[in-house]
Amino acid sequence: EVQLVESGGGLVQPGGSLRLSCAASGFTFSGSSMNWVRQAPGKGLEWVSYVSSGSAAKFFADSVKGRFTISRDNAKNSLYLQMNSLRAEDTAVYYCARGGGSGRSPFDYWGQGTLVTVSS
Amino acid sequence: EIVVTQSPGTLSLSAGERATLSCRASQSVSSNFLAWYQQKPGQAPRLLIYGASSRATGIPDRFSGSGSGTDFTLTISRLEPEDFAVYYCQQYGSSPFTFGPGTKVDIK
Numbered sequence: 580e581v582q583l584v585e586s587g588g589g590l591v592q593p594g595g596s597l598r599l600s601c602a603a604s605g606f607t608f609s610g611s612s613m614n615w616v617r618q619a620p621g622k623g624l625e626w627v628s629y630v631s632s633g634s635a636a637k638f639f640a641d642s643v644k645g646r647f648t649i650s651r652d653n654a655k656n657s658l659y660l661q662m663n664s665l666r667a668e669d670t671a672v673y674y675c676a677r678g679g680g681s682g683r684s685p686f687d688y689w690g691q692g693t694l695v696t697v698s699s
Numbered sequence: 700e701i702v703v704t705q706s707p708g709t710l711s712l713s714a715g716e717r718a719t720l721s722c723r724a725s726q727s728v729s730s731n732f733l734a735w736y737q738q739k740p741g742q743a744p745r746l747l748i749y750g751a752s753s754r755a756t757g758i759p760d761r762f763s764g765s766g767s768g769t770d771f772t773l774t775i776s777r778l779e780p781e782d783f784a785v786y787y788c789q790q791y792g793s794s795p796f797t798f799g800p801g802t803k804v805d806i807k
Contacts, residue, residue, distance in 0.1 A: 614796070616744075624736075624744065624787055624798040638794040641700075674743055678791075685734040685749035685791055687756075692743060 581605040581688045583675050588693030595665050595697070601658040601675030601690055609633075609653035612678035614686055615660050617671035617695075627673070628660065632680060643669075665697045701726050701790050705799035711807040718775040720802045722788035727768045732792030735764055735773045738801075739784045747786075748773060778804070 587599040601613070615627040628649040629638040637649055648661045658675050672694050676686035702725040712718055722733070731751035736744040746755040748764035751771055761776040775782055783806055788799045 616798075623801045624738075624789075626789070626796040626798060629794065629796065638796075640795050676744075683730070683732050683792055685732075685746055685755075685789075686736075686744075687746045687749075689743035689745070 581677070583677065583688055583690035585673060585675055585690045585693040588673065588695045590696045590698065591665055592699050593666060593697055596661070596663045597665065597695060599660040599662065599673055599675075599693060599695070601660075603656045603658065603675075603677075606677070606688075608651075608656040610680055612680070612684060613651060613658045614676045614678055615649065615658075616674045616676050616686070616689075617669075618674070618692075619668075619671040622671075625671075629678070630658070662695070665695075667697050669695060670697045671695060700795055701728065701793060701797055703788060703790055703797045703799040705786075705788060705802050707802060708800070709803045709805060711805055712778055713807045714778050714780055716778050718773075718778055718782070718804055720773040720775075720786055720788075720804075722766075722771040722773070722799055724769045724771075724790055728771075728790045729792035731767050732790060733764075733766070733771050734789045734791060735762075736787045736789065737782075737784050738787065744787065775804075 584602045630649045646664045672692040674692045677688040678684035733751045735748040738744040752764045
C-alpha cells in the first residue's frame with residue numbers, strides 16, 4: 580500500500596524557516612518524481628515544487644522561488660521542503676504527492692498534509 | 700505560465716442527476732496532460748482522471764473526462780451521495796503545474 584506521511588509543520592514567525600519531510604513507503608520511491616502542493620485555509624490547491632526521481636530536475640512556483648528548496652533522499656525514501664523567509668501568505672496545509680517516472684505525470688497519491696502557520 | 704480556469708464555481712444538483720464541469724486552459728495543454736481531482740472536506744485530493752480522459756485506478760465509470768487543447772470536461776453521469784465535493788483540474792504538461800480554482804458540487 581502506497582503511503583506518504585508528511586511531518587515538520589507548525590507555527591513559525593514571519594521571516595523564519597521550517598523544514599518539511601515526507602516519508603514514503605509501499606512503492607519504488609527512487610523511480611518516482613515527487614511534488615509539494617499547498618492549500619491555504621479555505622482556498623484551492625497551489626502546486627509548489629517538483630523534483631525528478633534522481634533529483635536532476637527541480638521546479639518551483641514563482642511564489643516560492645528563491646525561498647524554498649526541494650530535495651530527496653532515495654536511500655531513506657524521503658522528500659523534503661526547506662522553507663526560508665516565510666511569509667503570512669505561506670500559511671497552508673502542505674501535501675506531498677507522487678508523480679510518475681517521467682516529468683509529466685499526474686499526482687496519483689497524496690499524503691494527508693501538514694499545517695504550516697506563519698504568524699507573529 | 701498556463702492559467703487554468705473552471706466553471707461554474709458552484710454546481711447545485713440532486714443525487715441521480717448528471718454533473719458537467721468545465722476546465723479551460725489559457726494555452727493548449729501539451730499531449731492532453733490534464734488531470735481531475737476530487738477533494739472532500741478535511742481530506743487530501745484524490746486523482747480521478749488523467750490524460751484528459753483516462754480513469755485512475757479504482758475510479759467508478761460514472762466519472763468520465765473529455766476534451767483536448769484548451770477545453771476539457773469532467774462528467775459525472777449520475778451523482779451519488781459521496782460525489783458531493785470540490786473538483787479541481789490541473790495541467791501537468793509544463794511547469795508550473797497549475798490547478799484551476801475548483802468547482803464545488805453541492806446538494807440542491
